[in-house]
Amino acid sequence: MKKLHTLLIILMVFGFLGVNAQVSSSAKSRAENSKMDNFVNTLMKKMTLAEKIGQLNLVTPGGAVTGAVVSKDVDTKIRNGEVGGLFGITGPDKIRKTQEIAVNNFRLHIPLIFGLDVIHGHKTIFPIPLGLSSSWDTTLIKKTARIAANEATADGLSWVFSPMVDIARDPRWGRIAEGAGEDPFLGSQIAKVMIEGYQENNLSKDNTVMACVKHYALYGAAEAGREYNTVDMSKVRMYNEYLPPYKAAVDAGAGSVMTSFNDINGVPATANKWLVTDLLRKQWGFKGFVVTDYTAIPELINHGMGDDMKVTELALNAGVDMDMVGEEYLRHAAQLVKEGKVSEKTIDDACRRILEAKYKLGLFEDPYRYCNDERAKTELMSDANLKAAREVAERCFVLLKNNDQVLPLKKSGTIALIGPLADNKRNMLGTWSVSGDPQKSVTIMQGIKNVVGNSVNILYAKGANISDDTEFIKHVNVFGEEISVDKRSPEEMINEAVETADKADVVVAVLGEAADMTGESSSMSNISLQESQENLLKALVKTGKPVVLVLMNGRPMTLTWENEHVPAILDTWFGGTEAGNAVADVLFGNYNPSGKITASFPRNVGQIPIYYNQFNTGRPFHPGDSPKFKSDYLDVANTPLYPFGYGLSYTTFKYSDISLSNNTLSSNGKITASVNVTNTGTRSGKETVQMYIRDMVGSITRPIKELKGFKQITLEPGETQKVSFTISVNDLKFYNSDLKYVYETGDFKVFIGTNSQDVKEADFKLK
Ligand code: NOJ
Numbered sequence: 001m002k003k004l005h006t007l008l009i010i011l012m013v014f015g016f017l018g019v020n021a022q023v024s025s026s027a028k029s030r031a032e033n034s035k036m037d038n039f040v041n042t043l044m045k046k047m048t049l050a051e052k053i054g055q056l057n058l059v060t061p062g063g064a065v066t067g068a069v070v071s072k073d074v075d076t077k078i079r080n081g082e083v084g085g086l087f088g089i090t091g092p093d094k095i096r097k098t099q100e101i102a103v104n105n106f107r108l109h110i111p112l113i114f115g116l117d118v119i120h121g122h123k124t125i126f127p128i129p130l131g132l133s134s135s136w137d138t139t140l141i142k143k144t145a146r147i148a149a150n151e152a153t154a155d156g157l158s159w160v161f162s163p164m165v166d167i168a169r170d171p172r173w174g175r176i177a178e179g180a181g182e183d184p185f186l187g188s189q190i191a192k193v194m195i196e197g198y199q200e201n202n203l204s205k206d207n208t209v210m211a212c213v214k215h216y217a218l219y220g221a222a223e224a225g226r227e228y229n230t231v232d233m234s235k236v237r238m239y240n241e242y243l244p245p246y247k248a249a250v251d252a253g254a255g256s257v258m259t260s261f262n263d264i265n266g267v268p269a270t271a272n273k274w275l276v277t278d279l280l281r282k283q284w285g286f287k288g289f290v291v292t293d294y295t296a297i298p299e300l301i302n303h304g305m306g307d308d309m310k311v312t313e314l315a316l317n318a319g320v321d322m323d324m325v326g327e328e329y330l331r332h333a334a335q336l337v338k339e340g341k342v343s344e345k346t347i348d349d350a351c352r353r354i355l356e357a358k359y360k361l362g363l364f365e366d367p368y369r370y371c372n373d374e375r376a377k378t379e380l381m382s383d384a385n386l387k388a389a390r391e392v393a394e395r396c397f398v399l400l401k402n403n404d405q406v407l408p409l410k411k412s413g414t415i416a417l418i419g420p421l422a423d424n425k426r427n428m429l430g431t432w433s434v435s436g437d438p439q440k441s442v443t444i445m446q447g448i449k450n451v452v453g454n455s456v457n458i459l460y461a462k463g464a465n466i467s468d469d470t471e472f473i474k475h476v477n478v479f480g481e482e483i484s485v486d487k488r489s490p491e492e493m494i495n496e497a498v499e500t501a502d503k504a505d506v507v508v509a510v511l512g513e514a515a516d517m518t519g520e521s522s523s524m525s526n527i528s529l530q531e532s533q534e535n536l537l538k539a540l541v542k543t544g545k546p547v548v549l550v551l552m553n554g555r556p557m558t559l560t561w562e563n564e565h566v567p568a569i570l571d572t573w574f575g576g577t578e579a580g581n582a583v584a585d586v587l588f589g590n591y592n593p594s595g596k597i598t599a600s601f602p603r604n605v606g607q608i609p610i611y612y613n614q615f616n617t618g619r620p621f622h623p624g625d626s627p628k629f630k631s632d633y634l635d636v637a638n639t640p641l642y643p644f645g646y647g648l649s650y651t652t653f654k655y656s657d658i659s660l661s662n663n664t665l666s667s668n669g670k671i672t673a674s675v676n677v678t679n680t681g682t683r684s685g686k687e688t689v690q691m692y693i694r695d696m697v698g699s700i701t702r703p704i705k706e707l708k709g710f711k712q713i714t715l716e717p718g719e720t721q722k723v724s725f726t727i728s729v730n731d732l733k734f735y736n737s738d739l740k741y742v743y744e745t746g747d748f749k750v751f752i753g754t755n756s757q758d759v760k761e762a763d764f765k766l767k
Contacts, residue, residue, distance in 0.1 A: 055084035063088035067294035087115035092371035095156030111367035115159035122151035131573030133180035145197025154375035163194035165245035172225025174522030177554030181598030188248035195252035215260030239735035271314035289353035321350035393582035408589030416504035430574025431519025447580025463497030482514035518554025594686035596647035600640035645755035651681030679715035
């Protein structure tokens with residue numbers, strides 16, 4: 001009794017201290033906010049309307065060009081106070097010089113904010129985001145954002161156009177490479193940690209950077225996977241399936257949001273007041289600023305929204321604060337205010353939000369705070385960052401197939417290393433690595449040499465061009481020669497590859513996509529290997545030698561033939577600066593692969609869009625059913641080739657049945673679902689245990705499975721670990737037809753397994 005008493009006192013004291021700490025921290029933030037308000041108010045009182053409008057203008061002088069036009073007369077505009085921010089340049093020196101123009105010449109000395117596309121690392125490039133998500137490791141992903149923030153700020157930047165959190169279920173869309181795949185739950189967790197990694201909840205530090213969540217919203221649902229295409233979607237689908245990652249990023253404190261190029265149910269995102277003001281600001285409480293995507297305001301004219309004046313009015317009145325490269329605000333906003341079509345308050349609000357961002361970043365205190373030559377020297381591509389890039393890359397690769405334990409390879413004998421991507425620096429970094437230097441990347445050939453030295457005899461042949469289609473090559477090669485065409489004929493190259501394979505014990509074929517076959521403006525209607533590479537692979541398989549297909553790709557590809565005929569397939573995405581070393585580590589078993597795909601791999605393009613959290617329909621097809629009058633295809637299975645969450649290991653894992661702590665859950669209670677997972681193979685291995693839930697009866701149709709939890713464990717051979725998930729009503733909530741976030745009592749199923757298809761299941765009731 002006495003002990004209990006003491007415990008209670010201790011808890012009370014700690015509780016009190018906790019509350020007190022909260023009170024004092026919120027008091028502190030109130031004080032900081034009022035200091036900021038005073039500062040911004042005083043400054044805005046001095047500003048003319050034109051100067052306020054100037055803050056809404058974001059320019060790019062070129063450099064890393066990411067759109068069809070670049071801004072003109074940038075220096076003059078900065079001097080005149082007609083620029084609020086700039087993107088496309090890096091380096092403490094360049095940024096200092098540009099900042100000096102603003103600070104020394106503009107009458108009000110307002111510093112610029114400097115942004116850039118820092119997407120999967122800045123100079124040290126990590127795997128593409130789709131690859132990063134395949135690690136299912138939010139701590140690791142946060143670390144990549146942290147390192148990127150460190151490098152970006154050491155290189156003069158204060159703002160990164162990341163994370164990209166668009167849910168994508170269509171691998172034809174090239175930008176699927178830039179996000180975390182198809183699932184809103186995983187996507188939200190990743191969005192949150194990216195924001196935390198960039199901003200660390202404290203933008204006043206020298207090594208934190210303001211994030212920009214993009215592309216708001218629903219860009220990943222572009223019809224037919226065609227870039228920039230229309231989106232027409234029910235609100236229920238939006239709220240339940242597409243919006244959660246944006247909201248998670250906003251809840252995590254994202255400093256800014258970028259609108260998307262697409263329209264949404266008839267209103268382009270950049271002119272969409274419901275999206276930007278009602279949902280983002282009013283419902284979600286977003287306090288930062290909203291920037292358009294590249295020239296998205298003038299593009300409203302093509303959308304059929306009106307002329308320059310009209311589209312400027314629409315964007316401003318929608319609540320869009322900053323105009324990226326369009327310069328429509330600069331040209332027309334003052335006139336619109338004069339005519340009463342846009343209120344002065346709208347301009348004030350937009351200007352205030354941008355000044356607040358600069359204030360939070362500490363730019364008023366020290367406009368040059370990110371211009372530190374010493375930091376640039378020591379922090380960019382430091383040994384520690386490169387080491388992290390290698391470790392991260394290993395964690396992202398997905399073993400799609402491994403018959404007869406072809407992998408891992410022995411560290412002896414002769415390997416035929418074949419393929420246009422086997423010794424190719426140019427393509428290792430993948431799309432959106434604007435500051436990465438491909439010349440500093442480690443190729444797979446180099447990586448293998450680094451890892452096995454002379455113990456393995458490596459024979460090399462290019463075997464094929466990435467593509468032989470001249471028109472296609474021109475289209476891909478806009479930023480340089482990513483697809484280089486050999487002078488030899490395809491036959492000559494294949495013959496050389498076959499001869500090389502004949503001399504080896506095993507063939508490692510490194511095939512796939514050039515870096516810019518995914519990313520912006522890289523939609524594809526055919527997502528298989530290019531014909532040149534398919535022919536090569538077929539010839540290699542015909543030699544009878546064991547073939548390992550190492551894929552480099554930015555999207556799920558159709559690999560039906562490959563899955564049938566190639567014994568081992570390792571998906572390495574675009575693994576970044578250290579990709580070659582990481583691939584070699586995995587090929588030779590220094591790291592046991594543990595990645596799991598986060599976007600379904602279709603069997604053919606006709607199955608697209610394909611995603612695991614689909615609905616049941618009134619006539620669901622189950623294998624073994626008579627197929628007539630069922631929701632299926634005559635010519636292909638309903639299932640993907642590789643389902644969401646799938647990925648093999650060099651070891652094997654066995655799952656026990658699920659045990660539930662209770663099969664009834666009350667609305668204020670919790671139950672636990674547990675499985676025992678055993679490593680039944682001979683190597684230590686990491687497994688991502690996934691938990692899905694199905695709401696059996698709802699006021700609206702509910703998906704057949706929804707990811708609601710995952711845990712990573714590492715097991716030694718023979719080891720068993722119990723993995724438990726706690727379930728409460730929070731895991732059962734969804735947006736109903738009135739867009740209310742509710743739970744509904746009734747029957748549920750819980751599934752736990754190694755991927756979205758191979759699961760154990762149990763039933764429970766919510767009372
Ligand atoms: C266009 C892209 O859609 C966006 O993702 C990027 O951040 C901007 N251009 C700026 O480069």
